Amino acid sequence: MAKLPSNKTIKDLAELLGETGLTEIEIETGDMRIKVARQGTAVSAVVPAAAPVAAAPEPALTPETVPDTAPADHPGGVKSPMVGTAYLAPEPGAGNFVKVGDTVNEGQTILIIEAMKTMNPIGAPKSGKVTQILISNEQPVEFDEVLMIIE
Amino acid sequence: MAKLPSNKTIKDLAELLGETGLTEIEIETGDMRIKVARQGTAVSAVVPAAAPVAAAPEPALTPETVPDTAPADHPGGVKSPMVGTAYLAPEPGAGNFVKVGDTVNEGQTILIIEAMKTMNPIGAPKSGKVTQILISNEQPVEFDEVLMIIE
Amino acid sequence: MVSKVLIANRGEIALRVIRACRELGIKSVAVHSAADDKAMHVRLADESVCIGPASAAKSYLSIPAIVAACEITGADAVHPGYGFLSENAKFVDILDEHNIGFIGPTAEHIRIMGDKIAAKAKAIELGIPVVPGSDGEVKTVEDALVVGRTMGFPVLVKAASGGGGRGMKIATGEDDLAEAFTTARTEAKAAFGDDAVYIEKYLEKPRHIEIQVACDTHGNAVHLGERDCSLQRRHQKVLEEAPSTVLDDKARAAIGKICTDAMKGLGYRGVGTVEFLYENGAFYFIEMNTRLQVEHPVTEAITGIDLVREQIRVAQGEMLSFTQDDVTLSGHAIECRINAENAETFTPSPGTIQTYHAPGGLGVRMDSAVYSGYAIPPHYDSLISKLIIHADDRDACLMRLNRALGEFAIDGVETTIPLFERLLPNKEFQAADYDIHWLEKFLGMK
């Protein structure tokens, strides 16, 4: 019977994996073949255990409540171009710019974001049907937050 | 039919997985192929990059010089039962207790380890043939360091 | 001069000593058991030697193995850390025989202070206040009354042959002394067949306050103020702080001088701690620890003095680098002992640390022997890290401690961090309104 490679050889290879950042090493020499692998060498981020949860409004989705496509990844997502306060209606008491089910044209104002006392009308990035409105009136929104879905 | 690997071989490999943090070890040699795997996040130890190298005598084996089986894992390895200074001969000028190729009986003194000015005779743990002497005369040895191989 | 120090210890204290050695340009040798080959002290020392199997008795407590490790590495001095061989007089004798320096006091002083009875007798001789007691057996109620009046009530009437709380009665004043005396005698007779009793001062709600001393071989003895270590669980200190809120400068100077006078009388060498119970303004000697203590960084924080450096200086025959007049206490410091234990049951939690991220920033010191990926062996004690906070005053120190705990990330093993997070909002803790029984009550209250 041919000899097995020594543990030392494998340990050396294991060390080499770490050093090189490889996920697998396979060696074949004569009648011997050695393969070593380590999964997930991608280092996962350390989350300070006691870090307070950021109060920034981010939907805390549990697996049960995940919609078919998370809003952030939805191709029809309208993302906020700025941080500020979102208004769904042109003025208090007036009707909303759009409601779910409405068909909108590209460029049509769908909401306003106030930042530094300035009202910034936000236009629909494309024509289509409003299938979801993910914010409520006067809600603070972050940059890149998905506001509506237009399909 | 080719021989199956022994349970011991598989157990050793499984232990090696744990020690090295590997998730899989696969060995193919002649007509034998062994693959062991353990899923789950194997954590690799962080080695401080700038830690000085411990000067403890440990043979730094490169792949080229790896013997067939590393001494630490050799089944015939005689491990030092204590820390101290090893003497291969009973007194200066005298011949060594044993040399490579000698046949020894269990209990026969094969070297002396001095600790705290006390000479501790070390007996062969089993009868057999001395195939390797891994230390030189008056060499400091650590606990568990492999001193000789008796097969 | 010391050129190479072997550290006969492991964990954070081994690291502490390695750091001091490196900062002095002295080589360090780590010794370790077979279970500790990946330990931080092994990684960071200049050299390392495996001295035995995982069992502490056969490695860290093995005098022959440690002396042999000195011999093969040429170490000319040993630092014992705390625990293990740090208060073993025989070890010091053997090191002396082998011409290896011991970074600590003489074997004789270790021997005296290691014996409860001898230590108390020596303390009395040196003028250190002890728990007052009757001079042997008290035979009559009348004699008991004299003793009680002399030492002040409450007092404890204790069976001379007693133990386990039996034959032990508290007398809160003269009124119930006769009853306590008679009952104790009766119980003592019934339990031990011997009705001899003696009387000791009874401390109801004492604090544990200890005085740090440092002495050189030139006759200098300096105290570095006190540490309040009243927060204990099963006689294990959990959190230590300095200064104590119950001492003022005058009281501190007075007990400090008692201790330094005593150390001069003893001819003590190195650092040491005189431990007291403290109640109603009076100190009562418990014991003296003739070594560096776990909680020494608290004193380092408020004095700016590096105690391990001073230990090594003294072992080299140098003078202390400061006099009593040089010592000023600045701000407030708290140490939290982070153990790998469940924070409610205190069950040890050995295992592999998946994530380790230490807090940082102003006023935060970490003395820790762990790292991401380190496997805590099950063979030794569970202290893995010490978080030491320093700030201008106690309130600021508590606020800083709170924010530092919030940054601490240790995953993979349970730790006592949640205990400190529970402790911080407690009003009594915030007011430092505690005694040596307080923490156990707090834990029971949960």
Next chain:
Amino acid sequence: MVSKVLIANRGEIALRVIRACRELGIKSVAVHSAADDKAMHVRLADESVCIGPASAAKSYLSIPAIVAACEITGADAVHPGYGFLSENAKFVDILDEHNIGFIGPTAEHIRIMGDKIAAKAKAIELGIPVVPGSDGEVKTVEDALVVGRTMGFPVLVKAASGGGGRGMKIATGEDDLAEAFTTARTEAKAAFGDDAVYIEKYLEKPRHIEIQVACDTHGNAVHLGERDCSLQRRHQKVLEEAPSTVLDDKARAAIGKICTDAMKGLGYRGVGTVEFLYENGAFYFIEMNTRLQVEHPVTEAITGIDLVREQIRVAQGEMLSFTQDDVTLSGHAIECRINAENAETFTPSPGTIQTYHAPGGLGVRMDSAVYSGYAIPPHYDSLISKLIIHADDRDACLMRLNRALGEFAIDGVETTIPLFERLLPNKEFQAADYDIHWLEKFLGMK
């Protein structure tokens, strides 16, 4: 009173401010770009708001985004850190208009000190020494001689319309002044079509020494000694230390008083730094930084004063918590800026940190915004950690720095740690025998 602070910054300085807020019981809001959603300041703040895309111009430098973030979070004050908007007077004006506090000086003071010419004029008016120069154009060799004799040689003859080193000649003494003057005029004429020249004092081997000041709105101005920041590469500070080895107590007190008198004259508010070139015992004003500086922990180490806490106190209208008499300098401190850069080429090395293990123990402070697994984005500056060492004296500080660097483990990106390891054994560095050109020479010498 400030109840919620928005930190208009990122990285270690954002963490520094969050820590100070938490220790004061003040809520903190982190703002971040889309590239920084996993940054430490986002993790540790009480709240966080994404204010724009990765580009700093559209996020950390966007005044509307930051003001909007204050509005939606209800933050009542902004701490600007350093860099970004920290010295933007318009930002302060806009915050004022929106009734949001600015933790820093007034817009007017930022404006003055942000303009080189106005700042120098103001410095002269306030009695701060500046680099001596001729009063405008010097037309003849004879006039040049008078100027040179007045300010002392060497002097620099500079083209009034010049730049880039052209039309600039050094006169080492009276002998070569005429030649330098004539050559400079000729070159100036050829290069810029204008032969007007002026004369300035030439500093050959100056050090960069800066004075830290802190002022409240009650007329108090205190200096906290100096920092020696001579070790620079391409005008970027690399290592800072305090005290400077070239100042004694008298010189320190003298320049300190000049600065505090000037700050009182200016009516300055908050912390600031007056930067000087220093040569042959004389100080020459460079500029004033009207903000917290990267290297402020060096001063915190030797004074025990929390500068960010003082900034917040002053912003709340409180008095400084100390007077000039309360300030004592203790020991020596060094800060190393750890950048994610190759230590030889200084090429930035963004990427994912595989391993991060910070040094610990006595006298070691880490201000760091990174952790194991953190991906350093390529969009911002490369400073990832600051290692601040404090010890009894400079030699002990160097020894401690050496041992701390040996404990530092950062894998996955290149860092400037090896630069400091190369620097430590250098005899000139060990003797603090350096000027502002020294480090570049050292790096070139390699």
